Amino acid sequence: MKELWTTMASLMGVLAFCQTLFHTVIPPELRFVFLKLFQRLFTCFSSYCYYEITEIDGVNTNELYNAVQLYLSSSTATTSNRLSLTRGLNSSVITFGLANNDRLSDVFHGVPVVWEHIVTPRQSQTFSWRPLPEEKRGFTLRINKRDKPRILEDYLDFITEKANEIRRKNQDRLLYTNSRGGSLDSRGHPWESVPFKHPSTFETLAMDPEKKKLIMSDLKDFADGQAFYRRTGRAWKRGYLLYGPPGTGKSSMIAAMANFLGYDIYDLELTEVNTNSELRKLLMKTSSKSIIVIEDIDCSISLTNRKKNNGAGGRNTDGVPDVRSSPGGISPVDLRDQEINGSNNNSITLSGLLNFTDGLWSCCGSERIFVFTTNHIEKLDPALLRSGRMDMHVFMSYCSFPSVKILLKNYLGCDDGDVGKGVLEELAAVIDEAEMTPADISEVLIKNRRDNERALRELLVALRSRAEKNRRRRMEAEVEEMAEEEEKRALDSPMEVGDVATGGGGGDDVEVNYKKGGDGEEDNGIN
Ligand SMILES: Nc1ncnc2c1ncn2[C@@H]1O[C@H](COP(=O)(O)OP(=O)(O)OP(=O)(O)O)[C@@H](O)[C@H]1O
Numbered sequence: 001m002k003e004l005w006t007t008m009a010s011l012m013g014v015l016a017f018c019q020t021l022f023h024t025v026i027p028p029e030l031r032f033v034f035l036k037l038f039q040r041l042f043t044c045f046s047s048y049c050y051y052e053i054t055e056i057d058g059v060n061t062n063e064l065y066n067a068v069q070l071y072l073s074s075s076t077a078t079t080s081n082r083l084s085l086t087r088g089l090n091s092s093v094i095t096f097g098l099a100n101n102d103r104l105s106d107v108f109h110g111v112p113v114v115w116e117h118i119v120t121p122r123q124s125q126t127f128s129w130r131p132l133p134e135e136k137r138g139f140t141l142r143i144n145k146r147d148k149p150r151i152l153e154d155y156l157d158f159i160t161e162k163a164n165e166i167r168r169k170n171q172d173r174l175l176y177t178n179s180r181g182g183s184l185d186s187r188g189h190p191w192e193s194v195p196f197k198h199p200s201t202f203e204t205l206a207m208d209p210e211k212k213k214l215i216m217s218d219l220k221d222f223a224d225g226q227a228f229y230r231r232t233g234r235a236w237k238r239g240y241l242l243y244g245p246p247g248t249g250k251s252s253m254i255a256a257m258a259n260f261l262g263y264d265i266y267d268l269e270l271t272e273v274n275t276n277s278e279l280r281k282l283l284m285k286t287s288s289k290s291i292i293v294i295e296d297i298d299c300s301i302s303l304t305n306r307k308k309n310n311g312a313g314g315r316n317t318d319g320v321p322d323v324r325s326s327p328g329g330i331s332p333v334d335l336r337d338q339e340i341n342g343s344n345n346n347s348i349t350l351s352g353l354l355n356f357t358d359g360l361w362s363c364c365g366s367e368r369i370f371v372f373t374t375n376h377i378e379k380l381d382p383a384l385l386r387s388g389r390m391d392m393h394v395f396m397s398y399c400s401f402p403s404v405k406i407l408l409k410n411y412l413g414c415d416d417g418d419v420g421k422g423v424l425e426e427l428a429a430v431i432d433e434a435e436m437t438p439a440d441i442s443e444v445l446i447k448n449r450r451d452n453e454r455a456l457r458e459l460l461v462a463l464r465s466r467a468e469k470n471r472r473r474r475m476e477a478e479v480e481e482m483a484e485e486e487e488k489r490a491l492d493s494p495m496e497v498g499d500v501a502t503g504g505g506g507g508d509d510v511e512v513n514y515k516k517g518g519d520g521e522e523d524n525g526i527n
């Protein structure tokens, strides 16, 4: 053993001597040539290929270096014992990276590769317009020569894509608005943005679990569907129409969608947009992987169908002259605008909007979701509702029993087992009839969130009283309906007319009603 140590020590001594000799006796130029030669020989006989990805390529930053760094920080790759930690600007997430001069192995399509992060001090710089970092950093990728043609390109594409995904996830999501009207900022951008930090998720969203699952898988399929959309020749976009009473969670659903997919939100305020071309410019400046939202589409603007406009001479469905009707229509304002500007693109129209959701312009930018919300689906133009226009119509309903359980969990931290069986049964019995929105129920629960028992008691009281009110209202409506029916029957039956006519004052009523029916059939619906 002792001999072995002595041999090793003398071997090290020889090596150290050779190294000193190499550095002192041989001039640097010759040393460089020797090293290059040695490297050539080594690569000739080695069964591996080596690729260097340096941080700075000439004077430019090498994007691939950043991508590799991010990729290696992903959880699948962080198996190394030594890692560096970083947090980027505008990011609340800490990422792991390969420490200096450390190695890491990865497998792609069953092929093992090795990454090495090499950091060496940079030689002192002469004058440079752009000072370089003091250290020279780079990754070296080692792949077996026989695997290189099979995976290299795909592997690098994969890394770039993965890095973009990580970058997006790490960065704060943004909420854009066009509230400034058509004016541009200093960079010529029509959108203003703020960090988007809405906490709503599909987990906290109170709605039927089956419906929720369906929406989530639809969104997932959409986000993973690049190949599908390319294969089928469809623009990579999807439209959702969320409708239902106020406070049922339409806006919360949009936030949950954005958080689920990691997309930015563009909140398009249509009342701030004056013309179709302005709308086009705004939509062209949206990025991919985003949700474009138009809230309360029924009241944000008077959008009418092209055909109706053409036929009605610039009048909307109510027959009122439409200030912002289609160029096809001939409203006075349109005509004046056309005269002044010599163009027929001076108003925002339904067709202008639809051109972006499913017309030629829909393919400008990809991976985008359009979401329209409304409280009154019956007020929407049929053109917006026809099949294929909005891919999914989602009805956001009053709180159901499964939904109320989600709210109990959100606000009181109660699972099924924490609430008495009797209370649950009472909730189930009264919830549908009460027709309370998740917003109403949330309010009751928030108010009493310090005392679960009281919160449940108050909730039951509120639900019962609402159910009772609705029951009474329904009965009154039924009685009213029956009275109307009776009246109608009396008007329709000649026998009864005769009877009433001979009976005095009632005959006048009938006559008047008949007259009414004849004169204004469309008005009162009696015929
Ligand atoms: N389905 C839901 N799940 C969880 N919370 C909800 C739900 N619906 C409403 N809420 C609560 O009520 C508040 C208002 O809901 P939200 O703004 O999403 O309703 P909305 O349907 O968009 O209403 P509006 O039609 O008036 O715009 C939310 O902040 C949230 O706390």
Ligand SMILES: [Mg+2]
Pocket (backbone or CB within 6 Å): 250, 251, 252, 295, 373
């Ligand atoms: Mg809303």
